[in-house]
Amino acid sequence: MTMEPQVDPMLDRTTYREVMAEILHRITDGPWGPGTLLPGEIELAEEFGCSRTTMNRALREVTEQGFLDRRRKAGTRVRMAPLRQARFEMPLVRAEIEKAGASYRYALLARDSLPAPDWLRARMRLPAGARVLHLVCVHFADGIAFQLEDRWINARALPQVLKQDFTATGPNEWLVATVPFSEVELSFMACAADAMAVDQLGHAPGDPVFTVERATWWQSEAITLVRLSHRKGYRMTTRY
Amino acid sequence: MTMEPQVDPMLDRTTYREVMAEILHRITDGPWGPGTLLPGEIELAEEFGCSRTTMNRALREVTEQGFLDRRRKAGTRVRMAPLRQARFEMPLVRAEIEKAGASYRYALLARDSLPAPDWLRARMRLPAGARVLHLVCVHFADGIAFQLEDRWINARALPQVLKQDFTATGPNEWLVATVPFSEVELSFMACAADAMAVDQLGHAPGDPVFTVERATWWQSEAITLVRLSHRKGYRMTTRY
DNA sequence: ATGACTATTATGTCTACACATAAGGAGCGC
DNA sequence: GCGCTCCTTATGTGTAGACATAATAGTCAT
Structure with missing residues (x-):
């Protein structure tokens, strides 16, 4: 019984973590300076070769980290100043x-x-x-x-x-x-x-x-x- | 031309926010005391009448808030003490x-x-x-x-x-x-x-x-x- | 017993698709 | 110009289905 050579289909997929990393890179060291209006999710998903769902998650998490500002219809914009919040761990x-x-x-x-x-x-x-x-x-x-x-x-x-x-x-x-x-x-x-x-x-x-x-x-x-x-x-x- | 009466199909759906609220309630004021092992995502999704995707998101966000501890195979457990971190907004x-x-x-x-x-x-x-x-x-x-x-x-x-x-x-x-x-x-x-x-x-x-x-x-x-x-x-x- | 392999299982993540919702903007009446 | 409605658009969220991965638990040979 012969088996077709099976490539792992998920191995090449772009993960939301990779997308996040690239987005953060473009913001902090790349062309997306503060105030930049990003392309829409669909467009970005195409560029990155992932689904809109994945792009949405990546953008959502970068937003949670305080770098982006998203509004329906208005689009996604790089914040002038990353969200002014500090997280303190309260160690023993x-x-x-x-x-x-x-x-x-x-x-x-x-x-x-x-x-x-x-x-x-x-x-x-x-x-x-x-x-x-x-x-x-x-x-x-x-x-x-x-x-x-x-x-x-x-x-x-x-x-x-x-x-x-x-x-x-x-x-x-x-x-x-x-x-x-x-x-x-x-x-x-x-x-x-x-x-x-x-x-x-x-x-x-x-x-x-x-x-x-x-x-x-x-x-x-x-x-x-x-x-x-x-x-x-x-x-x-x-x-x- | 007659139209079938169309009920909004998403109106009754359980949202991940509702699920989160109920989970938090069960943790802080309900039966899921510290250390409890929660049922699996699939089981919970059935109970709440939502998809596993939605349940996953709810559990993920509650975990981010520091109340749950999740490990593959081991399952989802209520933390003994919610994660000890404080967030400060630094307002103008x-x-x-x-x-x-x-x-x-x-x-x-x-x-x-x-x-x-x-x-x-x-x-x-x-x-x-x-x-x-x-x-x-x-x-x-x-x-x-x-x-x-x-x-x-x-x-x-x-x-x-x-x-x-x-x-x-x-x-x-x-x-x-x-x-x-x-x-x-x-x-x-x-x-x-x-x-x-x-x-x-x-x-x-x-x-x-x-x-x-x-x-x-x-x-x-x-x-x-x-x-x-x-x-x-x-x-x-x-x-x- | 013990260490190595294997099966199982719960979570993690991606896809394609559909509908929901907020809000900008065009067009209109005044 | 001003305020109103309505259309459009970008994000927000839910579903079903599939595969990935980590970790436990069980099996087997030694």
């Missing part, structure tokens, strides 16, 4: 420190179970009388205090948290592995160093401290509120 | 102020054309002897200083900038409309108030000032470096 401190090539150490400073104070109940939309666990910990990079973590965890939503002993690993890593979140509020700000920041991070009183506050909920139930104070001179940087 | 100050319902006013404080100082050349990878335009401006919300802008623009890359008179509109709006960028470095930090911040933003000397620094390049050529200092108590917040 541990990962951040180890990525920088420093050794990581963690210490628990305080641990306290108590009814949620009023300001916290208001901030996190907690019901009256909810119990919370309050933790204070420090993260060290090469033995030097890097980040001070002041965390509140809703023990009503997570009763197991009260049995956790956070002396070995931080609450962040435990939470990430244990509970999800559906809603996050994230703030960046500059605060004046308080007593805790002075003691633990080596700031002078009143020094500017870069602080991140992060509140998370799951299915409308408060999970945790954390304030992360950083060592002197810390910058949060992203490139894109 | 004007838009930010007006969105908050305040009136916007702009003022140019200083304007100076000079050869790039060494620190700036190093910071922006500028060639020796490059001329830059240095601008200082303030953005007011309801008459109160909101943001202080300290900007350097590479006049070698943008010779037209020297002819621009930035008394009426800020350099940001001009740049956005004039020149694109392909590379951005964005930093957030807490600085101590300097003389300029004291004079213009009403800080006390040494007060913590939330500062954003943003450097942009286009095709490896430096465009602009800007430091934005914010009024007392400013928080940059995002929800997702």
Whole structure:
């Protein structure tokens, strides 16, 4: 029984990834400078030797990356300035420190179970009388205090948290592995160093401290509120 | 000539947006808790009354939003914790102020054309002897200083900038409309108030000032470096 | 048992086609 | 000129069908 030699029919096909790459190239280093009106999908599909569906997907994804502006009837245009948005990954401190090539150490400073104070109940939309666990910990990079973590965890939503002993690993890593979140509020700000920041991070009183506050909920139930104070001179940087 | 009554065939169709909404609902408020293994695409498509293509797109987009984890053969699983990434839109100050319902006013404080100082050349990878335009401006919300802008623009890359008179509109709006960028470095930090911040933003000397620094390049050529200092108590917040 | 091959399966992607929808633009009445 | 309708056009989205690919699970020989 003889077989016809079969060439893989999909092997030569232009994929939407290839199309994307070429489009991005034409935008950033090629003839499609800012403001250029691109040919229509059908025309481009013919030029690239793919279906309109594939071209549509490629253009859609390049648009999502912020380089194009598409409007029905008006066509596809190269943005004057790529969409002004920054994506931050919020890494675990541990990962951040180890990525920088420093050794990581963690210490628990305080641990306290108590009814949620009023300001916290208001901030996190907690019901009256909810119990919370309050933790204070420090993260060290090469033995030097890097980040001070002041965390509140809703023990009503997570009763197991009260049995956790956070002396070995931080609450962040435990939470990430244990509970999800559906809603996050994230703030960046500059605060004046308080007593805790002075003691633990080596700031002078009143020094500017870069602080991140992060509140998370799951299915409308408060999970945790954390304030992360950083060592002197810390910058949060992203490139894109 | 009689016509058959034609029902719009697409009107009843399940759209990928509807599917996405239902999937997200099932994840965040429904039976698909973290770790759940979802049924296969074909099965889901049947249940939702749509094609596998549509179901695939819905699942793909929910995955992009960080709620699902998909692997060939292994299937689709709800993530334990939604992907930890934050997206910041970087609005024009004007838009930010007006969105908050305040009136916007702009003022140019200083304007100076000079050869790039060494620190700036190093910071922006500028060639020796490059001329830059240095601008200082303030953005007011309801008459109160909101943001202080300290900007350097590479006049070698943008010779037209020297002819621009930035008394009426800020350099940001001009740049956005004039020149694109392909590379951005964005930093957030807490600085101590300097003389300029004291004079213009009403800080006390040494007060913590939330500062954003943003450097942009286009095709490896430096465009602009800007430091934005914010009024007392400013928080940059995002929800997702 | 163990390592190598094979079958199976769920997702990934491409095609061709059709209809939907937003919005620019022409033409018209005033 | 101004505002209105209507046509056209480019993108947006849905369908059925096919093949691609990665990864698991099972089979077989050693």
